[in-house]
Amino acid sequence: MMQESANETISNSSMSQNGMSSLSSQLDAGSRDGRSSGETSSEVSAVELLHLQQQQALQAARQLLLQQPGSGLKSPKNNDKQRPLQVPVSVAMMSPQVITPQQMQQILQQQVLSPQQLQALLQQQQAVMLQQVNIHKHTLTLTYTVPYAQQQQQQQLAAQQLVFQQQLLQMQQLQQQQHLLNMQRQGLLSLPPGPGQPTLPGQTLQPAGLSPAELQQLWKDVTGSHAMEDNGLKHSGLDLSTTNNSSTTSTSNPKASPPITHHGISNGQSPVLNHRRESSLHEETAAAQSLYGHGVCKWPGCESVCDDFGQFLKHLNSEHALDDRSTAQCRVQMQVVQQLEIQLSKERERLQAMMAHLHMRPSEPKPSPKPLNLVSSVTMSKNLPSVSPPNLPQTPTTPTAPVTPLSQMPQVPSVLSPANVPSMGAMRRRHTDKYSMPLSSEIAPNYEFYKNADVRPPFTYATLIRQAIMEAGDMQLTLNEIYSWFTRTFAYFRRNAATWKNAVRHNLSLHKCFVRVENVKGAVWTVDEMEYQKRRSQKITGPTLVKNLPSSLGYGAALNASLQAALAETSLPLLGNPGLMNSASCMMGASPPCLMSGSPTGLLQGTTHEDLNGTLDHLDTNGHSSPGYSPHTHLPPIHVKEEPLNMDDEDCPMSLVTTANHSPELDEDRELEEGNLSEDLE
DNA sequence: CGGAATATAAACACGA
DNA sequence: GTCGTGTTTATATTCC
Numbered sequence: 001m002m003q004e005s006a007n008e009t010i011s012n013s014s015m016s017q018n019g020m021s022s023l024s025s026q027l028d029a030g031s032r033d034g035r036s037s038g039e040t041s042s043e044v045s046a047v048e049l050l051h052l053q054q055q056q057a058l059q060a061a062r063q064l065l066l067q068q069p070g071s072g073l074k075s076p077k078n079n080d081k082q083r084p085l086q087v088p089v090s091v092a093m094m095s096p097q098v099i100t101p102q103q104m105q106q107i108l109q110q111q112v113l114s115p116q117q118l119q120a121l122l123q124q125q126q127a128v129m130l131q132q133v134n135i136h137k138h139t140l141t142l143t144y145t146v147p148y149a150q151q152q153q154q155q156q157l158a159a160q161q162l163v164f165q166q167q168l169l170q171m172q173q174l175q176q177q178q179h180l181l182n183m184q185r186q187g188l189l190s191l192p193p194g195p196g197q198p199t200l201p202g203q204t205l206q207p208a209g210l211s212p213a214e215l216q217q218l219w220k221d222v223t224g225s226h227a228m229e230d231n232g233l234k235h236s237g238l239d240l241s242t243t244n245n246s247s248t249t250s251t252s253n254p255k256a257s258p259p260i261t262h263h264g265i266s267n268g269q270s271p272v273l274n275h276r277r278e279s280s281l282h283e284e285t286a287a288a289q290s291l292y293g294h295g296v297c298k299w300p301g302c303e304s305v306c307d308d309f310g311q312f313l314k315h316l317n318s319e320h321a322l323d324d325r326s327t328a329q330c331r332v333q334m335q336v337v338q339q340l341e342i343q344l345s346k347e348r349e350r351l352q353a354m355m356a357h358l359h360m361r362p363s364e365p366k367p368s369p370k371p372l373n374l375v376s377s378v379t380m381s382k383n384l385p386s387v388s389p390p391n392l393p394q395t396p397t398t399p400t401a402p403v404t405p406l407s408q409m410p411q412v413p414s415v416l417s418p419a420n421v422p423s424m425g426a427m428r429r430r431h432t433d434k435y436s437m438p439l440s441s442e443i444a445p446n447y448e449f450y451k452n453a454d455v456r457p458p459f460t461y462a463t464l465i466r467q468a469i470m471e472a473g474d475m476q477l478t479l480n481e482i483y484s485w486f487t488r489t490f491a492y493f494r495r496n497a498a499t500w501k502n503a504v505r506h507n508l509s510l511h512k513c514f515v516r517v518e519n520v521k522g523a524v525w526t527v528d529e530m531e532y533q534k535r536r537s538q539k540i541t542g543p544t545l546v547k548n549l550p551s552s553l554g555y556g557a558a559l560n561a562s563l564q565a566a567l568a569e570t571s572l573p574l575l576g577n578p579g580l581m582n583s584a585s586c587m588m589g590a591s592p593p594c595l596m597s598g599s600p601t602g603l604l605q606g607t608t609h610e611d612l613n614g615t616l617d618h619l620d621t622n623g624h625s626s627p628g629y630s631p632h633t634h635l636p637p638i639h640v641k642e643e644p645l646n647m648d649d650e651d652c653p654m655s656l657v658t659t660a661n662h663s664p665e666l667d668e669d670r671e672l673e674e675g676n677l678s679e680d681l682e
Numbered sequence: 683c684g685g686a687a688t689a690t691a692a693a694c695a696c697g698a
Numbered sequence: 699g700t701c702g703t704g705t706t707t708a709t710a711t712t713c714c
Contacts, residue, residue, distance in 0.1 A: 460688065479703065503689065509705050510688095516704080523703080 288316055299329070339448045447489075456492045461500075461507040462532075464490075465514065469527045476517065476524040479505065511535070 291297065292312045297304040299320050306312035320326050450457050457464065468485035469477050477485070483501060486493040493500050508514045508525055513532035516523050 462688085499690070502691075505702095505704060506690085506706090507688090 288313055291316065291320075343448065450490045450492070451488075452491055454491045454495075457490050461503050462511050462513070465504060465507055465525075466527050466532055469514075469525060476526045478522060478524050479508070482508075482525065 291299055292306065292309060295305055295307065297306055297312060297315055304315055304319065306315050464486065465482060468482050469475055482504060486500065513528045513535055515526045515528050517526055
C-alpha cells in the first residue's frame with residue numbers, strides 16, 4: 001500500500017543517491033565474499049569470522065522464532081503491517097552470505113517476530129554486513145579489475161545489501177510510525193488521517209518500547225526540522241523518510257531503552273544514513289540556534305539567560321523537554337503562525353485592492369521570505385479548520401500564501417484538536433497557573449485568534465480579570481469595563497453573556513486578590529497583586545514553574561505601568577495622525593497590544609513575540625467585525641489621557657485621586673480610548 | 683479518595 | 699418593577 005510505495009521511494013532514492021560510493025564498497029565486499037579462497041590468511045580468518053557471525057545471527061533469528069509461542073498466525077494486523085517488509089522476489093536468488101533472503105522472507109512472512117525482535121535481528125545482520133564491508137575495505141581496496149563472473153557476484157551481493165538496506169529503512173519507517181502512534185496515543189500528537197498522511201492501516205503497535213528519552217529525541221527531531229523551516233531552509237513538505245532516518249539514527253545516546261535500540265542501526269549505517277544523521281544533527285543545532293539569541297533562551301515565556309550555546313542546549317533539554325508544557329507552548333506558537341499567515345493573506349489582498357483602487361502599479365506583493373516560511377510551517381496546524389469553531393477566520397489562504405497540503409501533519413501536535421480547545425467546564429484552569437506562564441505571553445500570540453475565533457480561552461476567569469485590570473492604564477476597571485474587555489478580547493465571550501458575566505462577578509467577589517474600591521463614579525475593581533501571586537504561588541511547585549514568577553512579582557506591576565507609559569508616549573505621534581488613527585481603528589476593534597505587552601513578562605520577552613504581537617495587532621482584523629458585538633466599530637473621539645501611573649498600586653491598591661481625575665462621562669469611553677491608544681503602540 | 687481550584691447556576695440584597 | 703452590581707451558596711468537574 002502506501003507504505004510499500006513509500007518504501008520503494010526510499011530504496012530508490014537511496015540507491016540513486018548514494019549510488020556509486022556505497023555501491024562500490026558493497027561491490028568490493030561482494031567480490032571479497034564471492035571468492036572462496038585465494039586471499040591472505042588474515043583475510044580468510046576474517047571471512048571465517050564473518051561466517052561465524054552470520055551463523056550467530058541466523059541462530060539468533062531461529063531462537064527468536066522459537067521464542068514465539070504461537071508462532072504462526074498473529075492478528076491480521078500483523079499481516080498488514082509486515083507485508084511491506086517482504087523482500088522482492090528478485091532477491092530470492094541471492095547468495096546466502098548472511099541470512100538468506102529466503103530465510104529473511106520466511107521470518108518476515110511468518111510474522112512471528114515483534115518489531116523489536118526484527119529490529120534486533122536486522123541489527124545483527126547489519127553489523128555483519130558492515131564488517132564485511134570494513135574488512136574488505138581494509139584488505140582489498142586495491143582490487144580494481146574484477147572478472148566478469150566476480151562482478152556478477154559482486155552485484156548480486158550489492159543488490160542483496162541494498163535489499164537489506166531497504167529492509168532496514170522499512171524497519172526504521174515502521175519504528176517511526178510506531179513512535180508517532182505512540183505519541184499520538186499519549187495525546188502528544190494528533191494524527192488526523194489527512195491526504196498527506198498515510199494512515200497506518202492495521203498497524204500493530206507494541207505499546208511499550210518508547211522511553212521518554214526516545215520520545216524526546218523524536219520530538220526534538222520533529223521540532224527541529226520545523227524550526228529549520230522557520231529558519232529559512234524551507235522544505236517543500238516534510239520528507240517522512242528523512243525524518244524517519246534522522247529520528248532513528250540520530251540517537252547518539254548510548255543509553256537507551258532496551259526494546260528498541262536505534263543506535264544499533266546507526267552503527268552500521270550507510271553513508272547515506274550517516275549523512276542524514278549529520279544533517280539531522282545539524283538541523284537540530286540550527287533549530288536550537290533559532291531559540292537562542294542575545295544570550296537568552298527565546299523559548300516563549302522563558303527568557304532564561306544562558307552564557308553560551310552549550311549551556312543553552314542544556315537548558316533547552318532540561319527545561320523545554322517534551323512535556324505537556326512544552327507541547328502546549330508549541331501549540332500556542334503554531335497558532336501564532338497560523339494567525340499570522342491568515343492575516344498576511346488578508347493584508348496582502350487588501351493591499352492589492354487598495355493599490356488597484358488607487359490605480360497604482362500592483363507592485364507584486366513582495367513575498368518576504370519569512371512569511372513564506374511561516375506559511376510552510378503553518379501547515380502544521382492545518383487541521384485547525386476541521387475543529388475550529390465557525391467563527392474562526394478561516395481565510396482559506398490566498399494564492400499568495402498557499403497552505404500546502406501537509407505531509408508533515410503527523411509530526412506536529414495539532415493546534416486545535418478538540419482536546420486543545422477546552423469547550424466547557426473546569427478544564428481550562430491550571431493552564432496558566434500550573435505552568436506559571438504569564439498570561440500575556442501566552443495569550444499574546446493568540447490574541448487575534450481568541451478575538452476572532454469562538455474558542456474558549458484556556459485561562460481562568462481570575463486570570464482574565466486580572467489581565468483586564470492590568471491592562472487598564474490605572475490598573476482599575478469598573479465591572480462594565482471588565483465585561484467590555486472580555487467581549488472585546490475574546491469572541492467566545494460575545495455570547496452566553498449571562499453565564500460568564502455571572503462568573504466574572506462571582507470571581508471578583510470570591511477572590512481576595514480582587515479589591516473593590518469605591519469611587520466617585522461608583523466602584524472600580526483593582527488587583528491586589530500580592531494576593532494574586534500568593535494565591536498563585538501556592539499552586540506552583542517545581543523549579544521550572546517558579547522560574548517565571550519573579551518577573552511578575554512585586555516590581556512587576558510598577559514595571560508594567562512604566563513600560564506602558566513609555567509605550568503610550570511613543571505612540572502619541574501616531575495618535576495625532578488621524579489617518580493612521582482611522583486606519584488603525586478601521587481595522588477594527590484591535591485591542592491593546594498591552595494584552596501581550598501589558599504584563600512585564602510580556603514586554604520583556606524575547607523580541608520575536610514582541611514583533612509578532614505588534615504586527616499582529618496592526619494586521620488584524622479587518623474583515624471580520626465581531627459578530628454581534630464590536631465596541632470599536634465606531635470611532636470614539638481621540639482622547640489622550642495622561643496616565644497617572646500608580647507605581648505602587650499593590651500597596652495602596654486604590655487611589656480615589658486617580659479616578660477622581662477623570663470625569664465620569666469620559667469613563668465610558670475610557671476603555672475604548674485605551675484600546676485605540678494601545679492599538680497604535682508598536 | 684479527599685481536598686483544592688475552578689466553573690456554573692442560582693438566590694438574594696441593594697441601590698439607581 | 700427592572701436592571702446592574704455584588705455577595706453568597708450549592709453543585710459539578712478536574713487535578714493533585
